[in-house]
Amino acid sequence: MDILFDWFNNNSDLVMHYILQGLLALLIFFIGLRVTRFLSSLTEKAICNRKVDKAVGVFLSNIVYALGFVATLLMALSQVGVETTSFIAILGAAGLAVGLALQGSLSNFASGVLIIILRPFKSGDYIDAGGQSGSVRKIEIFSTELITPDNKVIIIPNSSVMSGAIVNYSRELTRRIDLVIGVSYDADLKQVKSVLEGVLTSESRILNDPSYTVAVLELGDSSVNFAVRPWVNTGDYWPTYFDLLENIKNALDDAQINIPYPQMDVHLQKTEK
Template sequence: METIINWVNDNSDMLLRYGIQVILAVVILLLGIKVAKLCSGLTEKAFSKRKIDKAVGGFVANIIYALVFAATVLMALSQVGIETTSFIAILGAAGLAVGLALQGSLSNFASGVLIIMLRPFKSGDFIEAGGKSGSVEKIEIFSTELRTPDNKVIIMPNSAIMSGAIVNYSREKTRRIDLVIGVSYDADLKQAKQVLQNVLDKETRLLTDPAYTVAVSELADSSVNFVVRPWVNTSDYWPTYFSLVENIKISLDEAGIGIPFPQMDVHLHKDS
């Protein structure tokens, strides 16, 4: 114990100098983290004021946070006395090794950049990608957050989104509802067509341009199939879809027109 005390007394100036440097480094690191958060928040607010997609703002804010944080770490290390030039060289070599080991993460980052540049969707759009569907909440450096209609949150890697087809259901202002309605072979086709048209004419949410289509599309195994294709505003798609299906069934029942079950005719031949 006495040896330690003597060593401390003999090196008190050095310990004081290094202690001050460490404290300053910690202060720089803490302030740098706050500055990084502040810059990130200001970036998001600036994008929001300019009415730029908040997903883009969040992505850029994350990159700015990472850059400011990395600069803060280098400043803190420099304050302690570590040569940042050699440290950067070491980080570069280590980064190459880590990059090879984390190719998937780099792929996600590159895909995130492509999403921001190409803009296949924006925040709030309902999309289908990578086998999942939902509304886009935000786009981050490595992943994109979707929210499903039943309020589940899906965190998807950006590479999974960009590696396949992306279906954007919200980009266009209008959508077409595609219904296939089967009626019995015994039904009067002209009457059935008129019933379907009457249902469409009563639905106020349908668009008149383009006009709807009602036509016989197939003589199927068990039924004669009509295609019913009206156009609606994208925001009215599902309420109108559900309403049409219900009203078509009710109207066909009232007209005495059956919607047959799948059936098969079996012919028996008796040998003499």
């Protein structure tokens, strides 16, 4: 114990120097974290105030936070005498090793950057991507979060989003409803067409431009199939779709036009032995 006290007395200046440096490094680290969080939040707010997609703001704020954290850590280590040049080299080597082990995560990060740059969708769009469908809630560094119409949350890796086809149902202002209506072969086709057009004309949500299409699509196995293709505003797609099916069925019933069940005629032939 005496030896320890003697050593401390002989090196008290050096000990105090390292204690002060350590305390200063901790102060730099905690202040740096607070500044980093502030800049991250400020980035997100600034982007949202410019009426840019919220998902972009979340993504960029995450990038700012990650860069700020690394910079703060390096400054704190430099304060206690750690050679940051060597440390950066070590981080680079470690990063290469980790990168090889986490190729999927790096692929997700790169895909997230591509999503932000290419903008195939934005927050609130209803999309089909990565084998899943839902409204985009937010785009993060490694994943995209969707919410389904029945309020389920789906988190898709960004690499899965960008590796396949992306169907964006919300980008265009208008959509076409595609219905196939089958009627009996005994029905008067001109009458059927008139009834279908009457239903479309009476629906106020159907657009005049582009105009709707009502035409014979095919002569099926048990019915004559009509293609009914009106255009509506994207937001009116599903309500109009459901109402049209109901109204067409009622109109055909009122006109006594039969909608046949799938059927097959079987002919039996008796043979004598």
